[in-house]
Amino acid sequence: MTTRQTTFNFDLELDRTHTDSDKWDKYKGQDILPMWVADSDFQSPPEVIEALQERVSHGIFGYTHSSEKLTELFIARLAEKYQWQVEPEWVVYLPGLVCGLNLAARTLTDDGQTIISPSPIYPPFISSAKFAERPLIKAPVVLNEGRWLPDLDAAEAQLTGKGGLFQMCNPLNPGGTVYRREELEATLAFAEKHDLFVCSDEIHCDLLLDDSLTHIPFASLNESAAQRSITLMAPSKTFNIAGLGASIAIIPNAEIRKRFSKVKRGIVPGVNVLAFTAAEAAYEHGEPWLQAQLNYLASHRDLLMTEINAIPGLKLEHIEATYLAWIDCSGLPADNPHRFFEEAGVGLSPGLDFGNRRFVRLNFGCTRKTLDEALKRMKAAVAEL
Structure with a gap:
């Protein structure tokens, strides 16, 4: 690995329309800026690109497995960034985080047991309960002093007493909330009281936009949290390598890990060789690029x-993490905010997909030029109402 770069150009405009991009092909041939699905328009760290080029030049792409070095890098990262001491045997590699949510739903609940999920939330949380054929209880996400958090009291009133699974998302998608320690401890107390396992989606944990905040993995709280949890992480959002498919489940409880692997066996494929290559390079060399990206996103x-917040009818609370803005359009005189802005040339994620049709989600993992144009179009559209 020879590339060493201290400055990065996140304003670089790259044409993605010829790359079979889900994000850009959705509006192919239309004058609509794609600002919906959560991948960014930034080139990955140069060391990741170089590592992939070196691996491709070898020319053989047989069956593969993770390297000891990758696991060591990941464990060292957790210890340094989050003061979480993880054992190598706790680490299970997956070809994506969504399959991890679905595996956790099947692993941590039995027939008739309930899955409790925040709402609004990233859509695969909801579908994982549906696919596992488990009853779903929604914990409404409400504003708490300008921060979006699940209302555990509202969820508790719906519980049946049969145990089950609490799904959490930290940082929250959508909303961008970073859980504080006391909020995590309250979640743990809730899980202990009702005999719940916890699946914690922490895929955006590296994308904190406020220097004063620190991500705290749920399972790092104490032994009780560790033994009742599955934590899902990935380099995909952090380093913009989601299309390669490399995610990680951390499962301290040996019995849960055994059950998880049994549910996974023969159904979920392994991680491919290029994904492992990219993940290793990202975790070993990507930190300077990440810090530059965080400054740009902030x-x-x-x-x-x-x-x-200067556009009449729109409201945006402070985003602590992620590059996803959860915009309240309830003051807008438009029945379908998503369609309204789409017709104005801005393709956002519809709030209905997450659980609230009066919102839209805007992906600002893009160049400043793209963001400026999107805001220009949104302001003009609202001004014409």
Whole structure:
């Protein structure tokens, strides 16, 4: 590995329309800016690109497995960033985080047991309960002093007493909330009281936009949290390598890990060789690029906070993490905010997919030029109402 770069150009405009991109092909041939699905328009760290080029030049792509080095890098990262001491045997590699949510739903619940999920939430949380044929209880996500958090009291009132699974998302998608320690401890107390396992989606944990905040993995709280949990992480959002498919489940409880592997066996494929290559390079060399990206995203967040809240009918709460803005359109005189902005040339994620049709989600993992144009179109559309 020879590439060493200290400055990165996140304003670089790259044409993705010829790359079979889900994000960009959705509006192929239309003058609509794609700002929906959560991948960014940034080139991955140069060391990741170089590592992939070196691996491809070898020319043989047989069956593969993770390297000891990758596991060591990941464990060292958790210890350094989050003060979480993880054992190598706890680590299970997956070809994506969504399959991890579905595996956890099947692993941690029996027939008739309930899955409790925040709402609004990333859609695969909801579908994982549906696919596992488990009853779903929604814990409404409400504003708490300007931060979006699940209402555990509202969820408790719906519980049947049969145990089950609590799904959490930290940082929250959508909403961007980073859980504080006391909020995690309250979640743990809730799980202990009602004999619940916890699946914690922490895929955005590296994308904190406020220097004053620290991500705390749920399972790192104490032994009780560790033994009742599955934690899902990945380098995919952090380093923009989601299309390669490399995710990680951390499962401290040996019995749960055994059950998880049994449910997975013969159904979920292994991680491919290029995904492992990219993950290893990202975790070993990607930190300077990540810090530069966070600075860039934070400036986008600050711009959005100013501009969106100046548009009549729209409201945006402070985004602590992720590059996803959860915009309240309830003051907008438009029956379908998603369609309204789509017709104005801005392709956002519909809030209905997450559980609230009066919202839209905007992906600001893009160049400043793209963001400026999107805001220009949104302002003009609302001004014409």
